[in-house]
Amino acid sequence: MKRLSSPLPHWLKPSARVDLDQLWWGIRPVIRTQLSMTVERALIARWTGRFGFHIALDTDGFLCVSRNAYFARGVLALDRSVGKHTFELGIRLGYPFCCCRRAAEVGDEGLDELAAALSQQFHGRFKLIDPSGYPDGRAFISHVPCSARCKHSLRMASALQNRQAAADLC
Numbered sequence: 001m002k003r004l005s006s007p008l009p010h011w012l013k014p015s016a017r018v019d020l021d022q023l024w025w026g027i028r029p030v031i032r033t034q035l036s037m038t039v040e041r042a043l044i045a046r047w048t049g050r051f052g053f054h055i056a057l058d059t060d061g062f063l064c065v066s067r068n069a070y071f072a073r074g075v076l077a078l079d080r081s082v083g084k085h086t087f088e089l090g091i092r093l094g095y096p097f098c099c100c101r102r103a104a105e106v107g108d109e110g111l112d113e114l115a116a117a118l119s120q121q122f123h124g125r126f127k128l129i130d131p132s133g134y135p136d137g138r139a140f141i142s143h144v145p146c147s148a149r150c151k152h153s154l155r156m157a158s159a160l161q162n163r164q165a166a167a168d169l170c
């Protein structure tokens with residue numbers, strides 16, 4: 001039987017696989033991603049209608065997807081608003097409080113540096129929260145964790161791994 005994975009369309013970036021899986025299994029309420037190509041709105045509407053998603057899309061190809069239209073529109077509006085809102089955006093996107101706080105400390109511009117500093121530091125079961133495979137859609141979290149031993153991120157990652165493993169058995 002076919003795996004009940006989230007329905008990743010060809011017009012989203014490969015990284016959206018992780019976000020969509022989290023949304024699909026209710027691990028996060030809303031996700032933010034980007035189109036990988038120009039696509040007709042009708043095609044997007046068909047996809048959202050088929051899977052019960054709501055989408056908010058801006059003119060630069062960034063989009064928020066949720067089962068709740070209000071969440072999708074609200075997060076996209078916050079993302080596009082002027083000013084620093086790293087913490088609030090992270091909370092609304094369903095990331096752990098500790099990781100949102102850390103992200104706000106380093107700022108959006110410091111997240112890549114934080115990710116680089118954490119790389120090679122994940123050991124044992126915490127390898128599950130290594131986000132380095134995220135761009136290719138091979139990670140269990142879609143945010144940069146506050147540390148290489150963040151238990152809240154591990155809980156999220158484990159939830160996704162468990163749901164994927166259960167779906168593979170179907």
Ligand SMILES: [Zn+2]
Nearest residue numbers: 098099146150
């Ligand atoms: Zn954390």
